[in-house]
Amino acid sequence: MIEIKNLDVIFGPKPERALALLDAGQGREQIREDTGLVVGVNNANLTINKGEICVLMGLSGSGKSSLLRCINGLNETTRGSINIEHNGEMIDFVNADVDTQREIRMTRISMVFQKFALMPWLTVAQNVAMPLELQGIDTKEIKTRVAAQLELVGLDQWAKLKPSELSGGMQQRVGLARALVTESDILLMDEPFSALDPLIRTQLQDELIQLQEKLHKTIIFVSHDLDEALKLGTNIAIMKDGIIVQQGKPEDIVLNPADDYVRQFVAHTNPIHVLQASSIMRPITEMLLTEKGYCLSKRHDYWLSEDQQQVYYRGDKFSPQLWQCGQDIAKLTAAPTCVPADTAMQDVMEIRYHTDHSVFIMKGNDEDLDHNEKIQGVIGDKELYHTLLGKMMLED
Amino acid sequence: MEQFKLPLGNYIETFVDWLVDNGASFFDAISESLEWMIALFTNALLWFHPIAFIIVVVAIALYFRRSIGLAVYSVLALLLIWNLGYWVETMQTLALVLYATLFCMLIGLPIGIYAAHHPLFYKILQPILDLMQTVPTFVYLIPTLTLFGLGVVPGLISTVIFAIAAPIRLTYLGISEVPKDILEAGQSFGATKRQLLFRIELPAAATSIAAGVTQCIMLSLSMVVIAALVGADGLGKPVVRALNTVDISSGFEAGLAIVFLAILLDRLFKAGQAK
Numbered sequence: 001m002i003e004i005k006n007l008d009v010i011f012g013p014k015p016e017r018a019l020a021l022l023d024a025g026q027g028r029e030q031i032r033e034d035t036g037l038v039v040g041v042n043n044a045n046l047t048i049n050k051g052e053i054c055v056l057m058g059l060s061g062s063g064k065s066s067l068l069r070c071i072n073g074l075n076e077t078t079r080g081s082i083n084i085e086h087n088g089e090m091i092d093f094v095n096a097d098v099d100t101q102r103e104i105r106m107t108r109i110s111m112v113f114q115k116f117a118l119m120p121w122l123t124v125a126q127n128v129a130m131p132l133e134l135q136g137i138d139t140k141e142i143k144t145r146v147a148a149q150l151e152l153v154g155l156d157q158w159a160k161l162k163p164s165e166l167s168g169g170m171q172q173r174v175g176l177a178r179a180l181v182t183e184s185d186i187l188l189m190d191e192p193f194s195a196l197d198p199l200i201r202t203q204l205q206d207e208l209i210q211l212q213e214k215l216h217k218t219i220i221f222v223s224h225d226l227d228e229a230l231k232l233g234t235n236i237a238i239m240k241d242g243i244i245v246q247q248g249k250p251e252d253i254v255l256n257p258a259d260d261y262v263r264q265f266v267a268h269t270n271p272i273h274v275l276q277a278s279s280i281m282r283p284i285t286e287m288l289l290t291e292k293g294y295c296l297s298k299r300h301d302y303w304l305s306e307d308q309q310q311v312y313y314r315g316d317k318f319s320p321q322l323w324q325c326g327q328d329i330a331k332l333t334a335a336p337t338c339v340p341a342d343t344a345m346q347d348v349m350e351i352r353y354h355t356d357h358s359v360f361i362m363k364g365n366d367e368d369l370d371h372n373e374k375i376q377g378v379i380g381d382k383e384l385y386h387t388l389l390g391k392m393m394l395e396d
Numbered sequence: 397m398e399q400f401k402l403p404l405g406n407y408i409e410t411f412v413d414w415l416v417d418n419g420a421s422f423f424d425a426i427s428e429s430l431e432w433m434i435a436l437f438t439n440a441l442l443w444f445h446p447i448a449f450i451i452v453v454v455a456i457a458l459y460f461r462r463s464i465g466l467a468v469y470s471v472l473a474l475l476l477i478w479n480l481g482y483w484v485e486t487m488q489t490l491a492l493v494l495y496a497t498l499f500c501m502l503i504g505l506p507i508g509i510y511a512a513h514h515p516l517f518y519k520i521l522q523p524i525l526d527l528m529q530t531v532p533t534f535v536y537l538i539p540t541l542t543l544f545g546l547g548v549v550p551g552l553i554s555t556v557i558f559a560i561a562a563p564i565r566l567t568y569l570g571i572s573e574v575p576k577d578i579l580e581a582g583q584s585f586g587a588t589k590r591q592l593l594f595r596i597e598l599p600a601a602a603t604s605i606a607a608g609v610t611q612c613i614m615l616s617l618s619m620v621v622i623a624a625l626v627g628a629d630g631l632g633k634p635v636v637r638a639l640n641t642v643d644i645s646s647g648f649e650a651g652l653a654i655v656f657l658a659i660l661l662d663r664l665f666k667a668g669q670a671k
Contacts, residue, residue, distance in 0.1 A: 072584050106586030117581035121599050131585040134595070182585070 002048045002071065002186060002218060003090075007080030009040035009066050009242075015078045028241050040066035040075070042242040048235070050185070051216040055223055055233035057265070063242035064222045068188055070094075071220065072109045073101055084108060084186065106135050110179035114191040116171045118163040118178075125150065125159040128177045135182075149181045152211070169200035176208075180215070189221045193228070205231055226269045230254070238262050250274050271387060277348050278341040280387045281361045281377030296358060296378060304360075308375050311336045313357070323347075325366045329354050338375065340366040345387065348379055412539045419543075427544040434548050438491040438629075446483055450474045456664060466663050473656040482631060482653045489620050489630035489657065492548060496555040496616040501609060504560050508567025508608075509593070518568060525561040533558060533622050541626050551623025559615035563608035570604025571597050610665045617658045631657070 010018045018037040021030070028039045041063045048054040056064035069075040071082055073093065082093045086104055093104060110131065118127050125146055132142045150156045153173045163171050172192060179187055193201040205228065212219065223229050229236050230250045237247040238261075246258035254271050257263040288295040289306065296302040303312040311318040313336075320336040323329070325343065329350050336357040339348065342365040351359050358380040363373040415423075444452070450471055457467040477486050511518040533554055540550040574597050582596045598605070624632025631654050638647030 074580055074584060102586045102588070104586075105584060109584070111581070111584040113577050113581060115577050117575075117577040119578055119581075119596065119599070121602070130582075130595070134582075134585055134587050134591055178581075188584075 001050050001085055002046075002220070003081075003083040004044055004046040004067070004071075005081045005083070007041055007044040007067070007070060007082065008078045009063070009070060009075055010037050010078045011040050011066075012037035019079055039063075039242050041070070044080070044244050046237055046244065046247065048218055048220060050218050051212075052234045053212060053219040053221055053232050054235045054237060055221045055229040056237050056239060057223055057226060057229045058239035059224060062239040064224075064239045065190055066242075067239070068190055068220055068222050071186070071188055072105055072111060074111075106131070107182060108184050109186045109188060110182050110184045111188040111190065112172070112175045112179045112192040114194055116163070116168075116175045116195075118171060118174055120162065120164055123160050123162055124155060124166070124174050127163065127174055128181050131178060131182045145181055149177045152180070153177045153207075167200075168196050169204060172196065172204060173207075176211075180211075185218055187217045187219045189219060191222050191224065194224070201228075208232065226253075226265045230269065230274045238265065251276065251279055255279055272346040272349065273344065275345040275387065276341065277339055277343040277345065277359070277361045277379060278377065280345060280383050281379045282383055283377045284375060287378075296380070302358070304375070304378075311357075318357070320360055322371065323351060324369065336360060338362050340364060340369050341376070342366055345384075349384060352379070352381070352384065408539075412542060416542055423543045424545075427547075427549045430549045430552060431547060434491055434495055434552065437495065438488050441487040441491055442484065446474070446478050453660070453664075461664065463663075469663070470660055473660055477653045477656060480649050480653060482634070482650060485629070485631045485634065485650075486653055486657055488628075489617075489632070489654070492552060492555070492620065492623065492628060492630055493613060493616040493661070496552055496559060496619075497609060497612045499552070499556050500560045500563050500612045500616075503556070504563035504608070504612075505567050505605070508564045508605075509571055509597075511564065511568045512571035521564070525564060528557055529561045533619070537622065537626060546627040548623070548628040550626045551619075551628030554626070555616050555619040555623060558619055559612050562611040562615055563605070566604050566608030566611065567601065570601025570608075573604070574600040606665075610662060613661050613665055614658065617654065617661070620654065 008019065008022060010022075012018075012035070015037055017035050018031050018039060021034065022039065022042060026034075028042070031037060031039055044063075044067055046054065046067075056068060058064045066075050070077045071084075071093070077094045080094065083090045084093050084104060085091075086100070086108055091100065091104070093101060096104070119130065122130070128149055129142050129146045132145060137145075147156065147159075150159055153176055155170070155173055155177060158166060158170065163174060166174070172195075175192070193204050196204065209232065221229075221232055223232075230253075233250055235247065236250055236253050237244050238253065238258075239245065240261050246253060246262050248256075251274060253262065254266055254269070254274050257266050284294060284304075287304075292312070293303045293305040293310075296304055301312075301314045304310075305312070309319065311320055318335045320338045321332060323332060323337050323339050323343075325340070325347070329347070332351065332355050334356050336359075337351050337355055338360045339351065339362065341361055341363060343361075348359050358378050360375045361377045361379065362369065363376050364370050441449070453470045453474065454467045457463055457470050477483060507521070511521055536557060537550065537554050540553050544550045544553065578596060578600065579592065582592050587595065620628075620630055620632040621635050622632070624630060624636045631650055634646055634650035635654075637643070638650065
């Protein structure tokens with residue numbers, strides 16, 4: 001677990017000069033004009049729990065890397081604290097003495113770099129062994145630990161090659177193995193996949209997710225790509241001009257962007273992997289209840305009976321069928337379908353397309369679905385289009 | 397204008413005189429121990445029979461350089477030098493050059509590393525290095541002569557002064573061009589400053605430092621004739637003698653021996669082709 005509290009980073013000589021101006025509420029530009037100092041991070045507060053992947057997102061120069069690099073001291077923190085669990089107690093890394101900081105770097109925190117940062121004169125195995133050698137661990141133990149790590153990332157055949165003989169994706173696997181070999185519980189990843197081509201990037205993202213399911217590290221991941229952030233992050237913090245402008249779960253970010261800056265990011269992302277059916281549906285409580293039942297659409301003569309057992313569409317009567325995650329969508333008949341609340345938007349779209357009917361959202365999640373659960377909302381074309389176009393129902 | 401001539405030369409002379417008066421025993425001690433060390437090394441080289449020496453060189457060429465061409469060249473060049481009758485002089489020159497290079501590296505490497513870590517120091521160092529490379533050699537040959545007396549030692553010291561700028565510059569260059577991200581990788585895994593230097597900076601700068609060694613050897617070789625002027629033994633001596641007696645044939649032969657030795661050392665020590 002990591003707790004970052006009121007953290008400021010200011011670059012330049014005598015950075016304390018800018019703190020008072022910062023407290024007085026002066027902006028980044030103003031401070032640069034007055035003092036020549038650059039505000040890297042401004043009053044960041046962030047908590048990352050064990051097993052979480054927190055993605056720091058933002059354009060270049062937004063301070064995301066600066067914040068990340070404070071956690072292991074590659075950047076100096078001007079003010080604030082970073083609490084890290086070390087030997088059973090919480091320690092403020094910023095104010096720890098040099099030896100403790102070094103110990104934390106060796107055993108608690110490891111880092112993966114954007115440009116891999118491998119030693120070109122060492123072999124793959126020697127590169128992975130380096131952090132352990134710096135700790136002075138004996139050669140035999142290093143050998144077994146390195147071998148185990150190389151196998152984990154699928155590099156055991158390439159152990160004797162030099163990094164320059166490997167592709168970019170392979171090189172970053174070496175970087176990852178080197179970071180994992182210390183068995184530290186915190187992993188800092190500074191745009192680790194940005195230098196790779198899109199196919200390899202997706203592949204390494206998937207591998208990271210798989211590894212994380214096994215290893216449960218505390219990961220802080222810097223990215224400028226919201227799609228990557230949405231895919232990997234259990235939490236996302238979006239930064240602009242050194243300030244964290246929004247933090248929350250991936251769905252929160254997509255559904256409720258805090259300002260135009262975040263909205264712009266969201267506008268360029270594809271929400272269908274992120275959103276759940278329950279967050280884009282039209283709740284049944286908003287529908288008009290008449291003697292014919294709930295009115296789904298007057299124009300299309302589309303009704304749901306009050307007991308929720310029947311659907312009437314232009315005079316025809318249907319009994320809704322049930323779909324759950326893992327079922328073959330192609331086998332559904334052309335009739336309304338009920339799905340669990342946590343069904344992915346992608347599946348909803350596919351069902352809508354295949355059945356030619358609206359999709360009804362039940363109250364329970366897929367795992368603990370009670371077949372007698374009531375319907376809580378509906379998704380038709382209108383809801384799907386609104387979500388894709390970035391407009392929410394509330395604004396209607 | 398000349399009536400008010402600044403007595404700059406006098407100042408230096410007074411300073412050197414003061415050094416001679418007060419530090420004579422100190423400089424004598426240095427001079428004697430250096431002379432003893434060089435004599436020891438020269439004798440060690442001469443202890444090998446020329447054929448044994450040639451075999452060693454060929455073995456180095458084949459094992460470290462993996463070059464049959466270089467092995468063939470070594471055999472021909474060394475046999476020719478032997479045949480011309482300059483074997484002893486060549487070994488003396490080799491001892492002087494290798495010693496000068498050793499001293500240059502012993503002094504130059506730490507200075508280069510320190511300069512790379514302290515930019516301000518390098519700013520001050522730079523004009524001094526320029527000065528050492530551009531001041532005509534004879535100018536500092538005179539004070540070294542008065543301090544250390546005739547012989548191989550003033551030759552060695554002048555050679556070191558002339559050649560040391562190259563390894564300092566190339567070490568500085570190598571260390572300051574180590575990519576920032578691999579340094580940060582080291583730091584992020586908790587490397588101490590010492591570990592950073594020995595495990596990351598020096599290996600990363602190895603090619604550049606090796607280039608410094610080769611350059612240093614070449615610069616030292618170019619000083620052998622000047623070293624001979626103050627009494628250093630070696631291939632410079634026959635050149636100087638030939639100059640004084642206008643002896644074209646022996647001047648040409650000794651010069652040829654220097655060239656062959658230079659090419660041999662350059663190819664044997666050249667950076668970037670190791671393994």
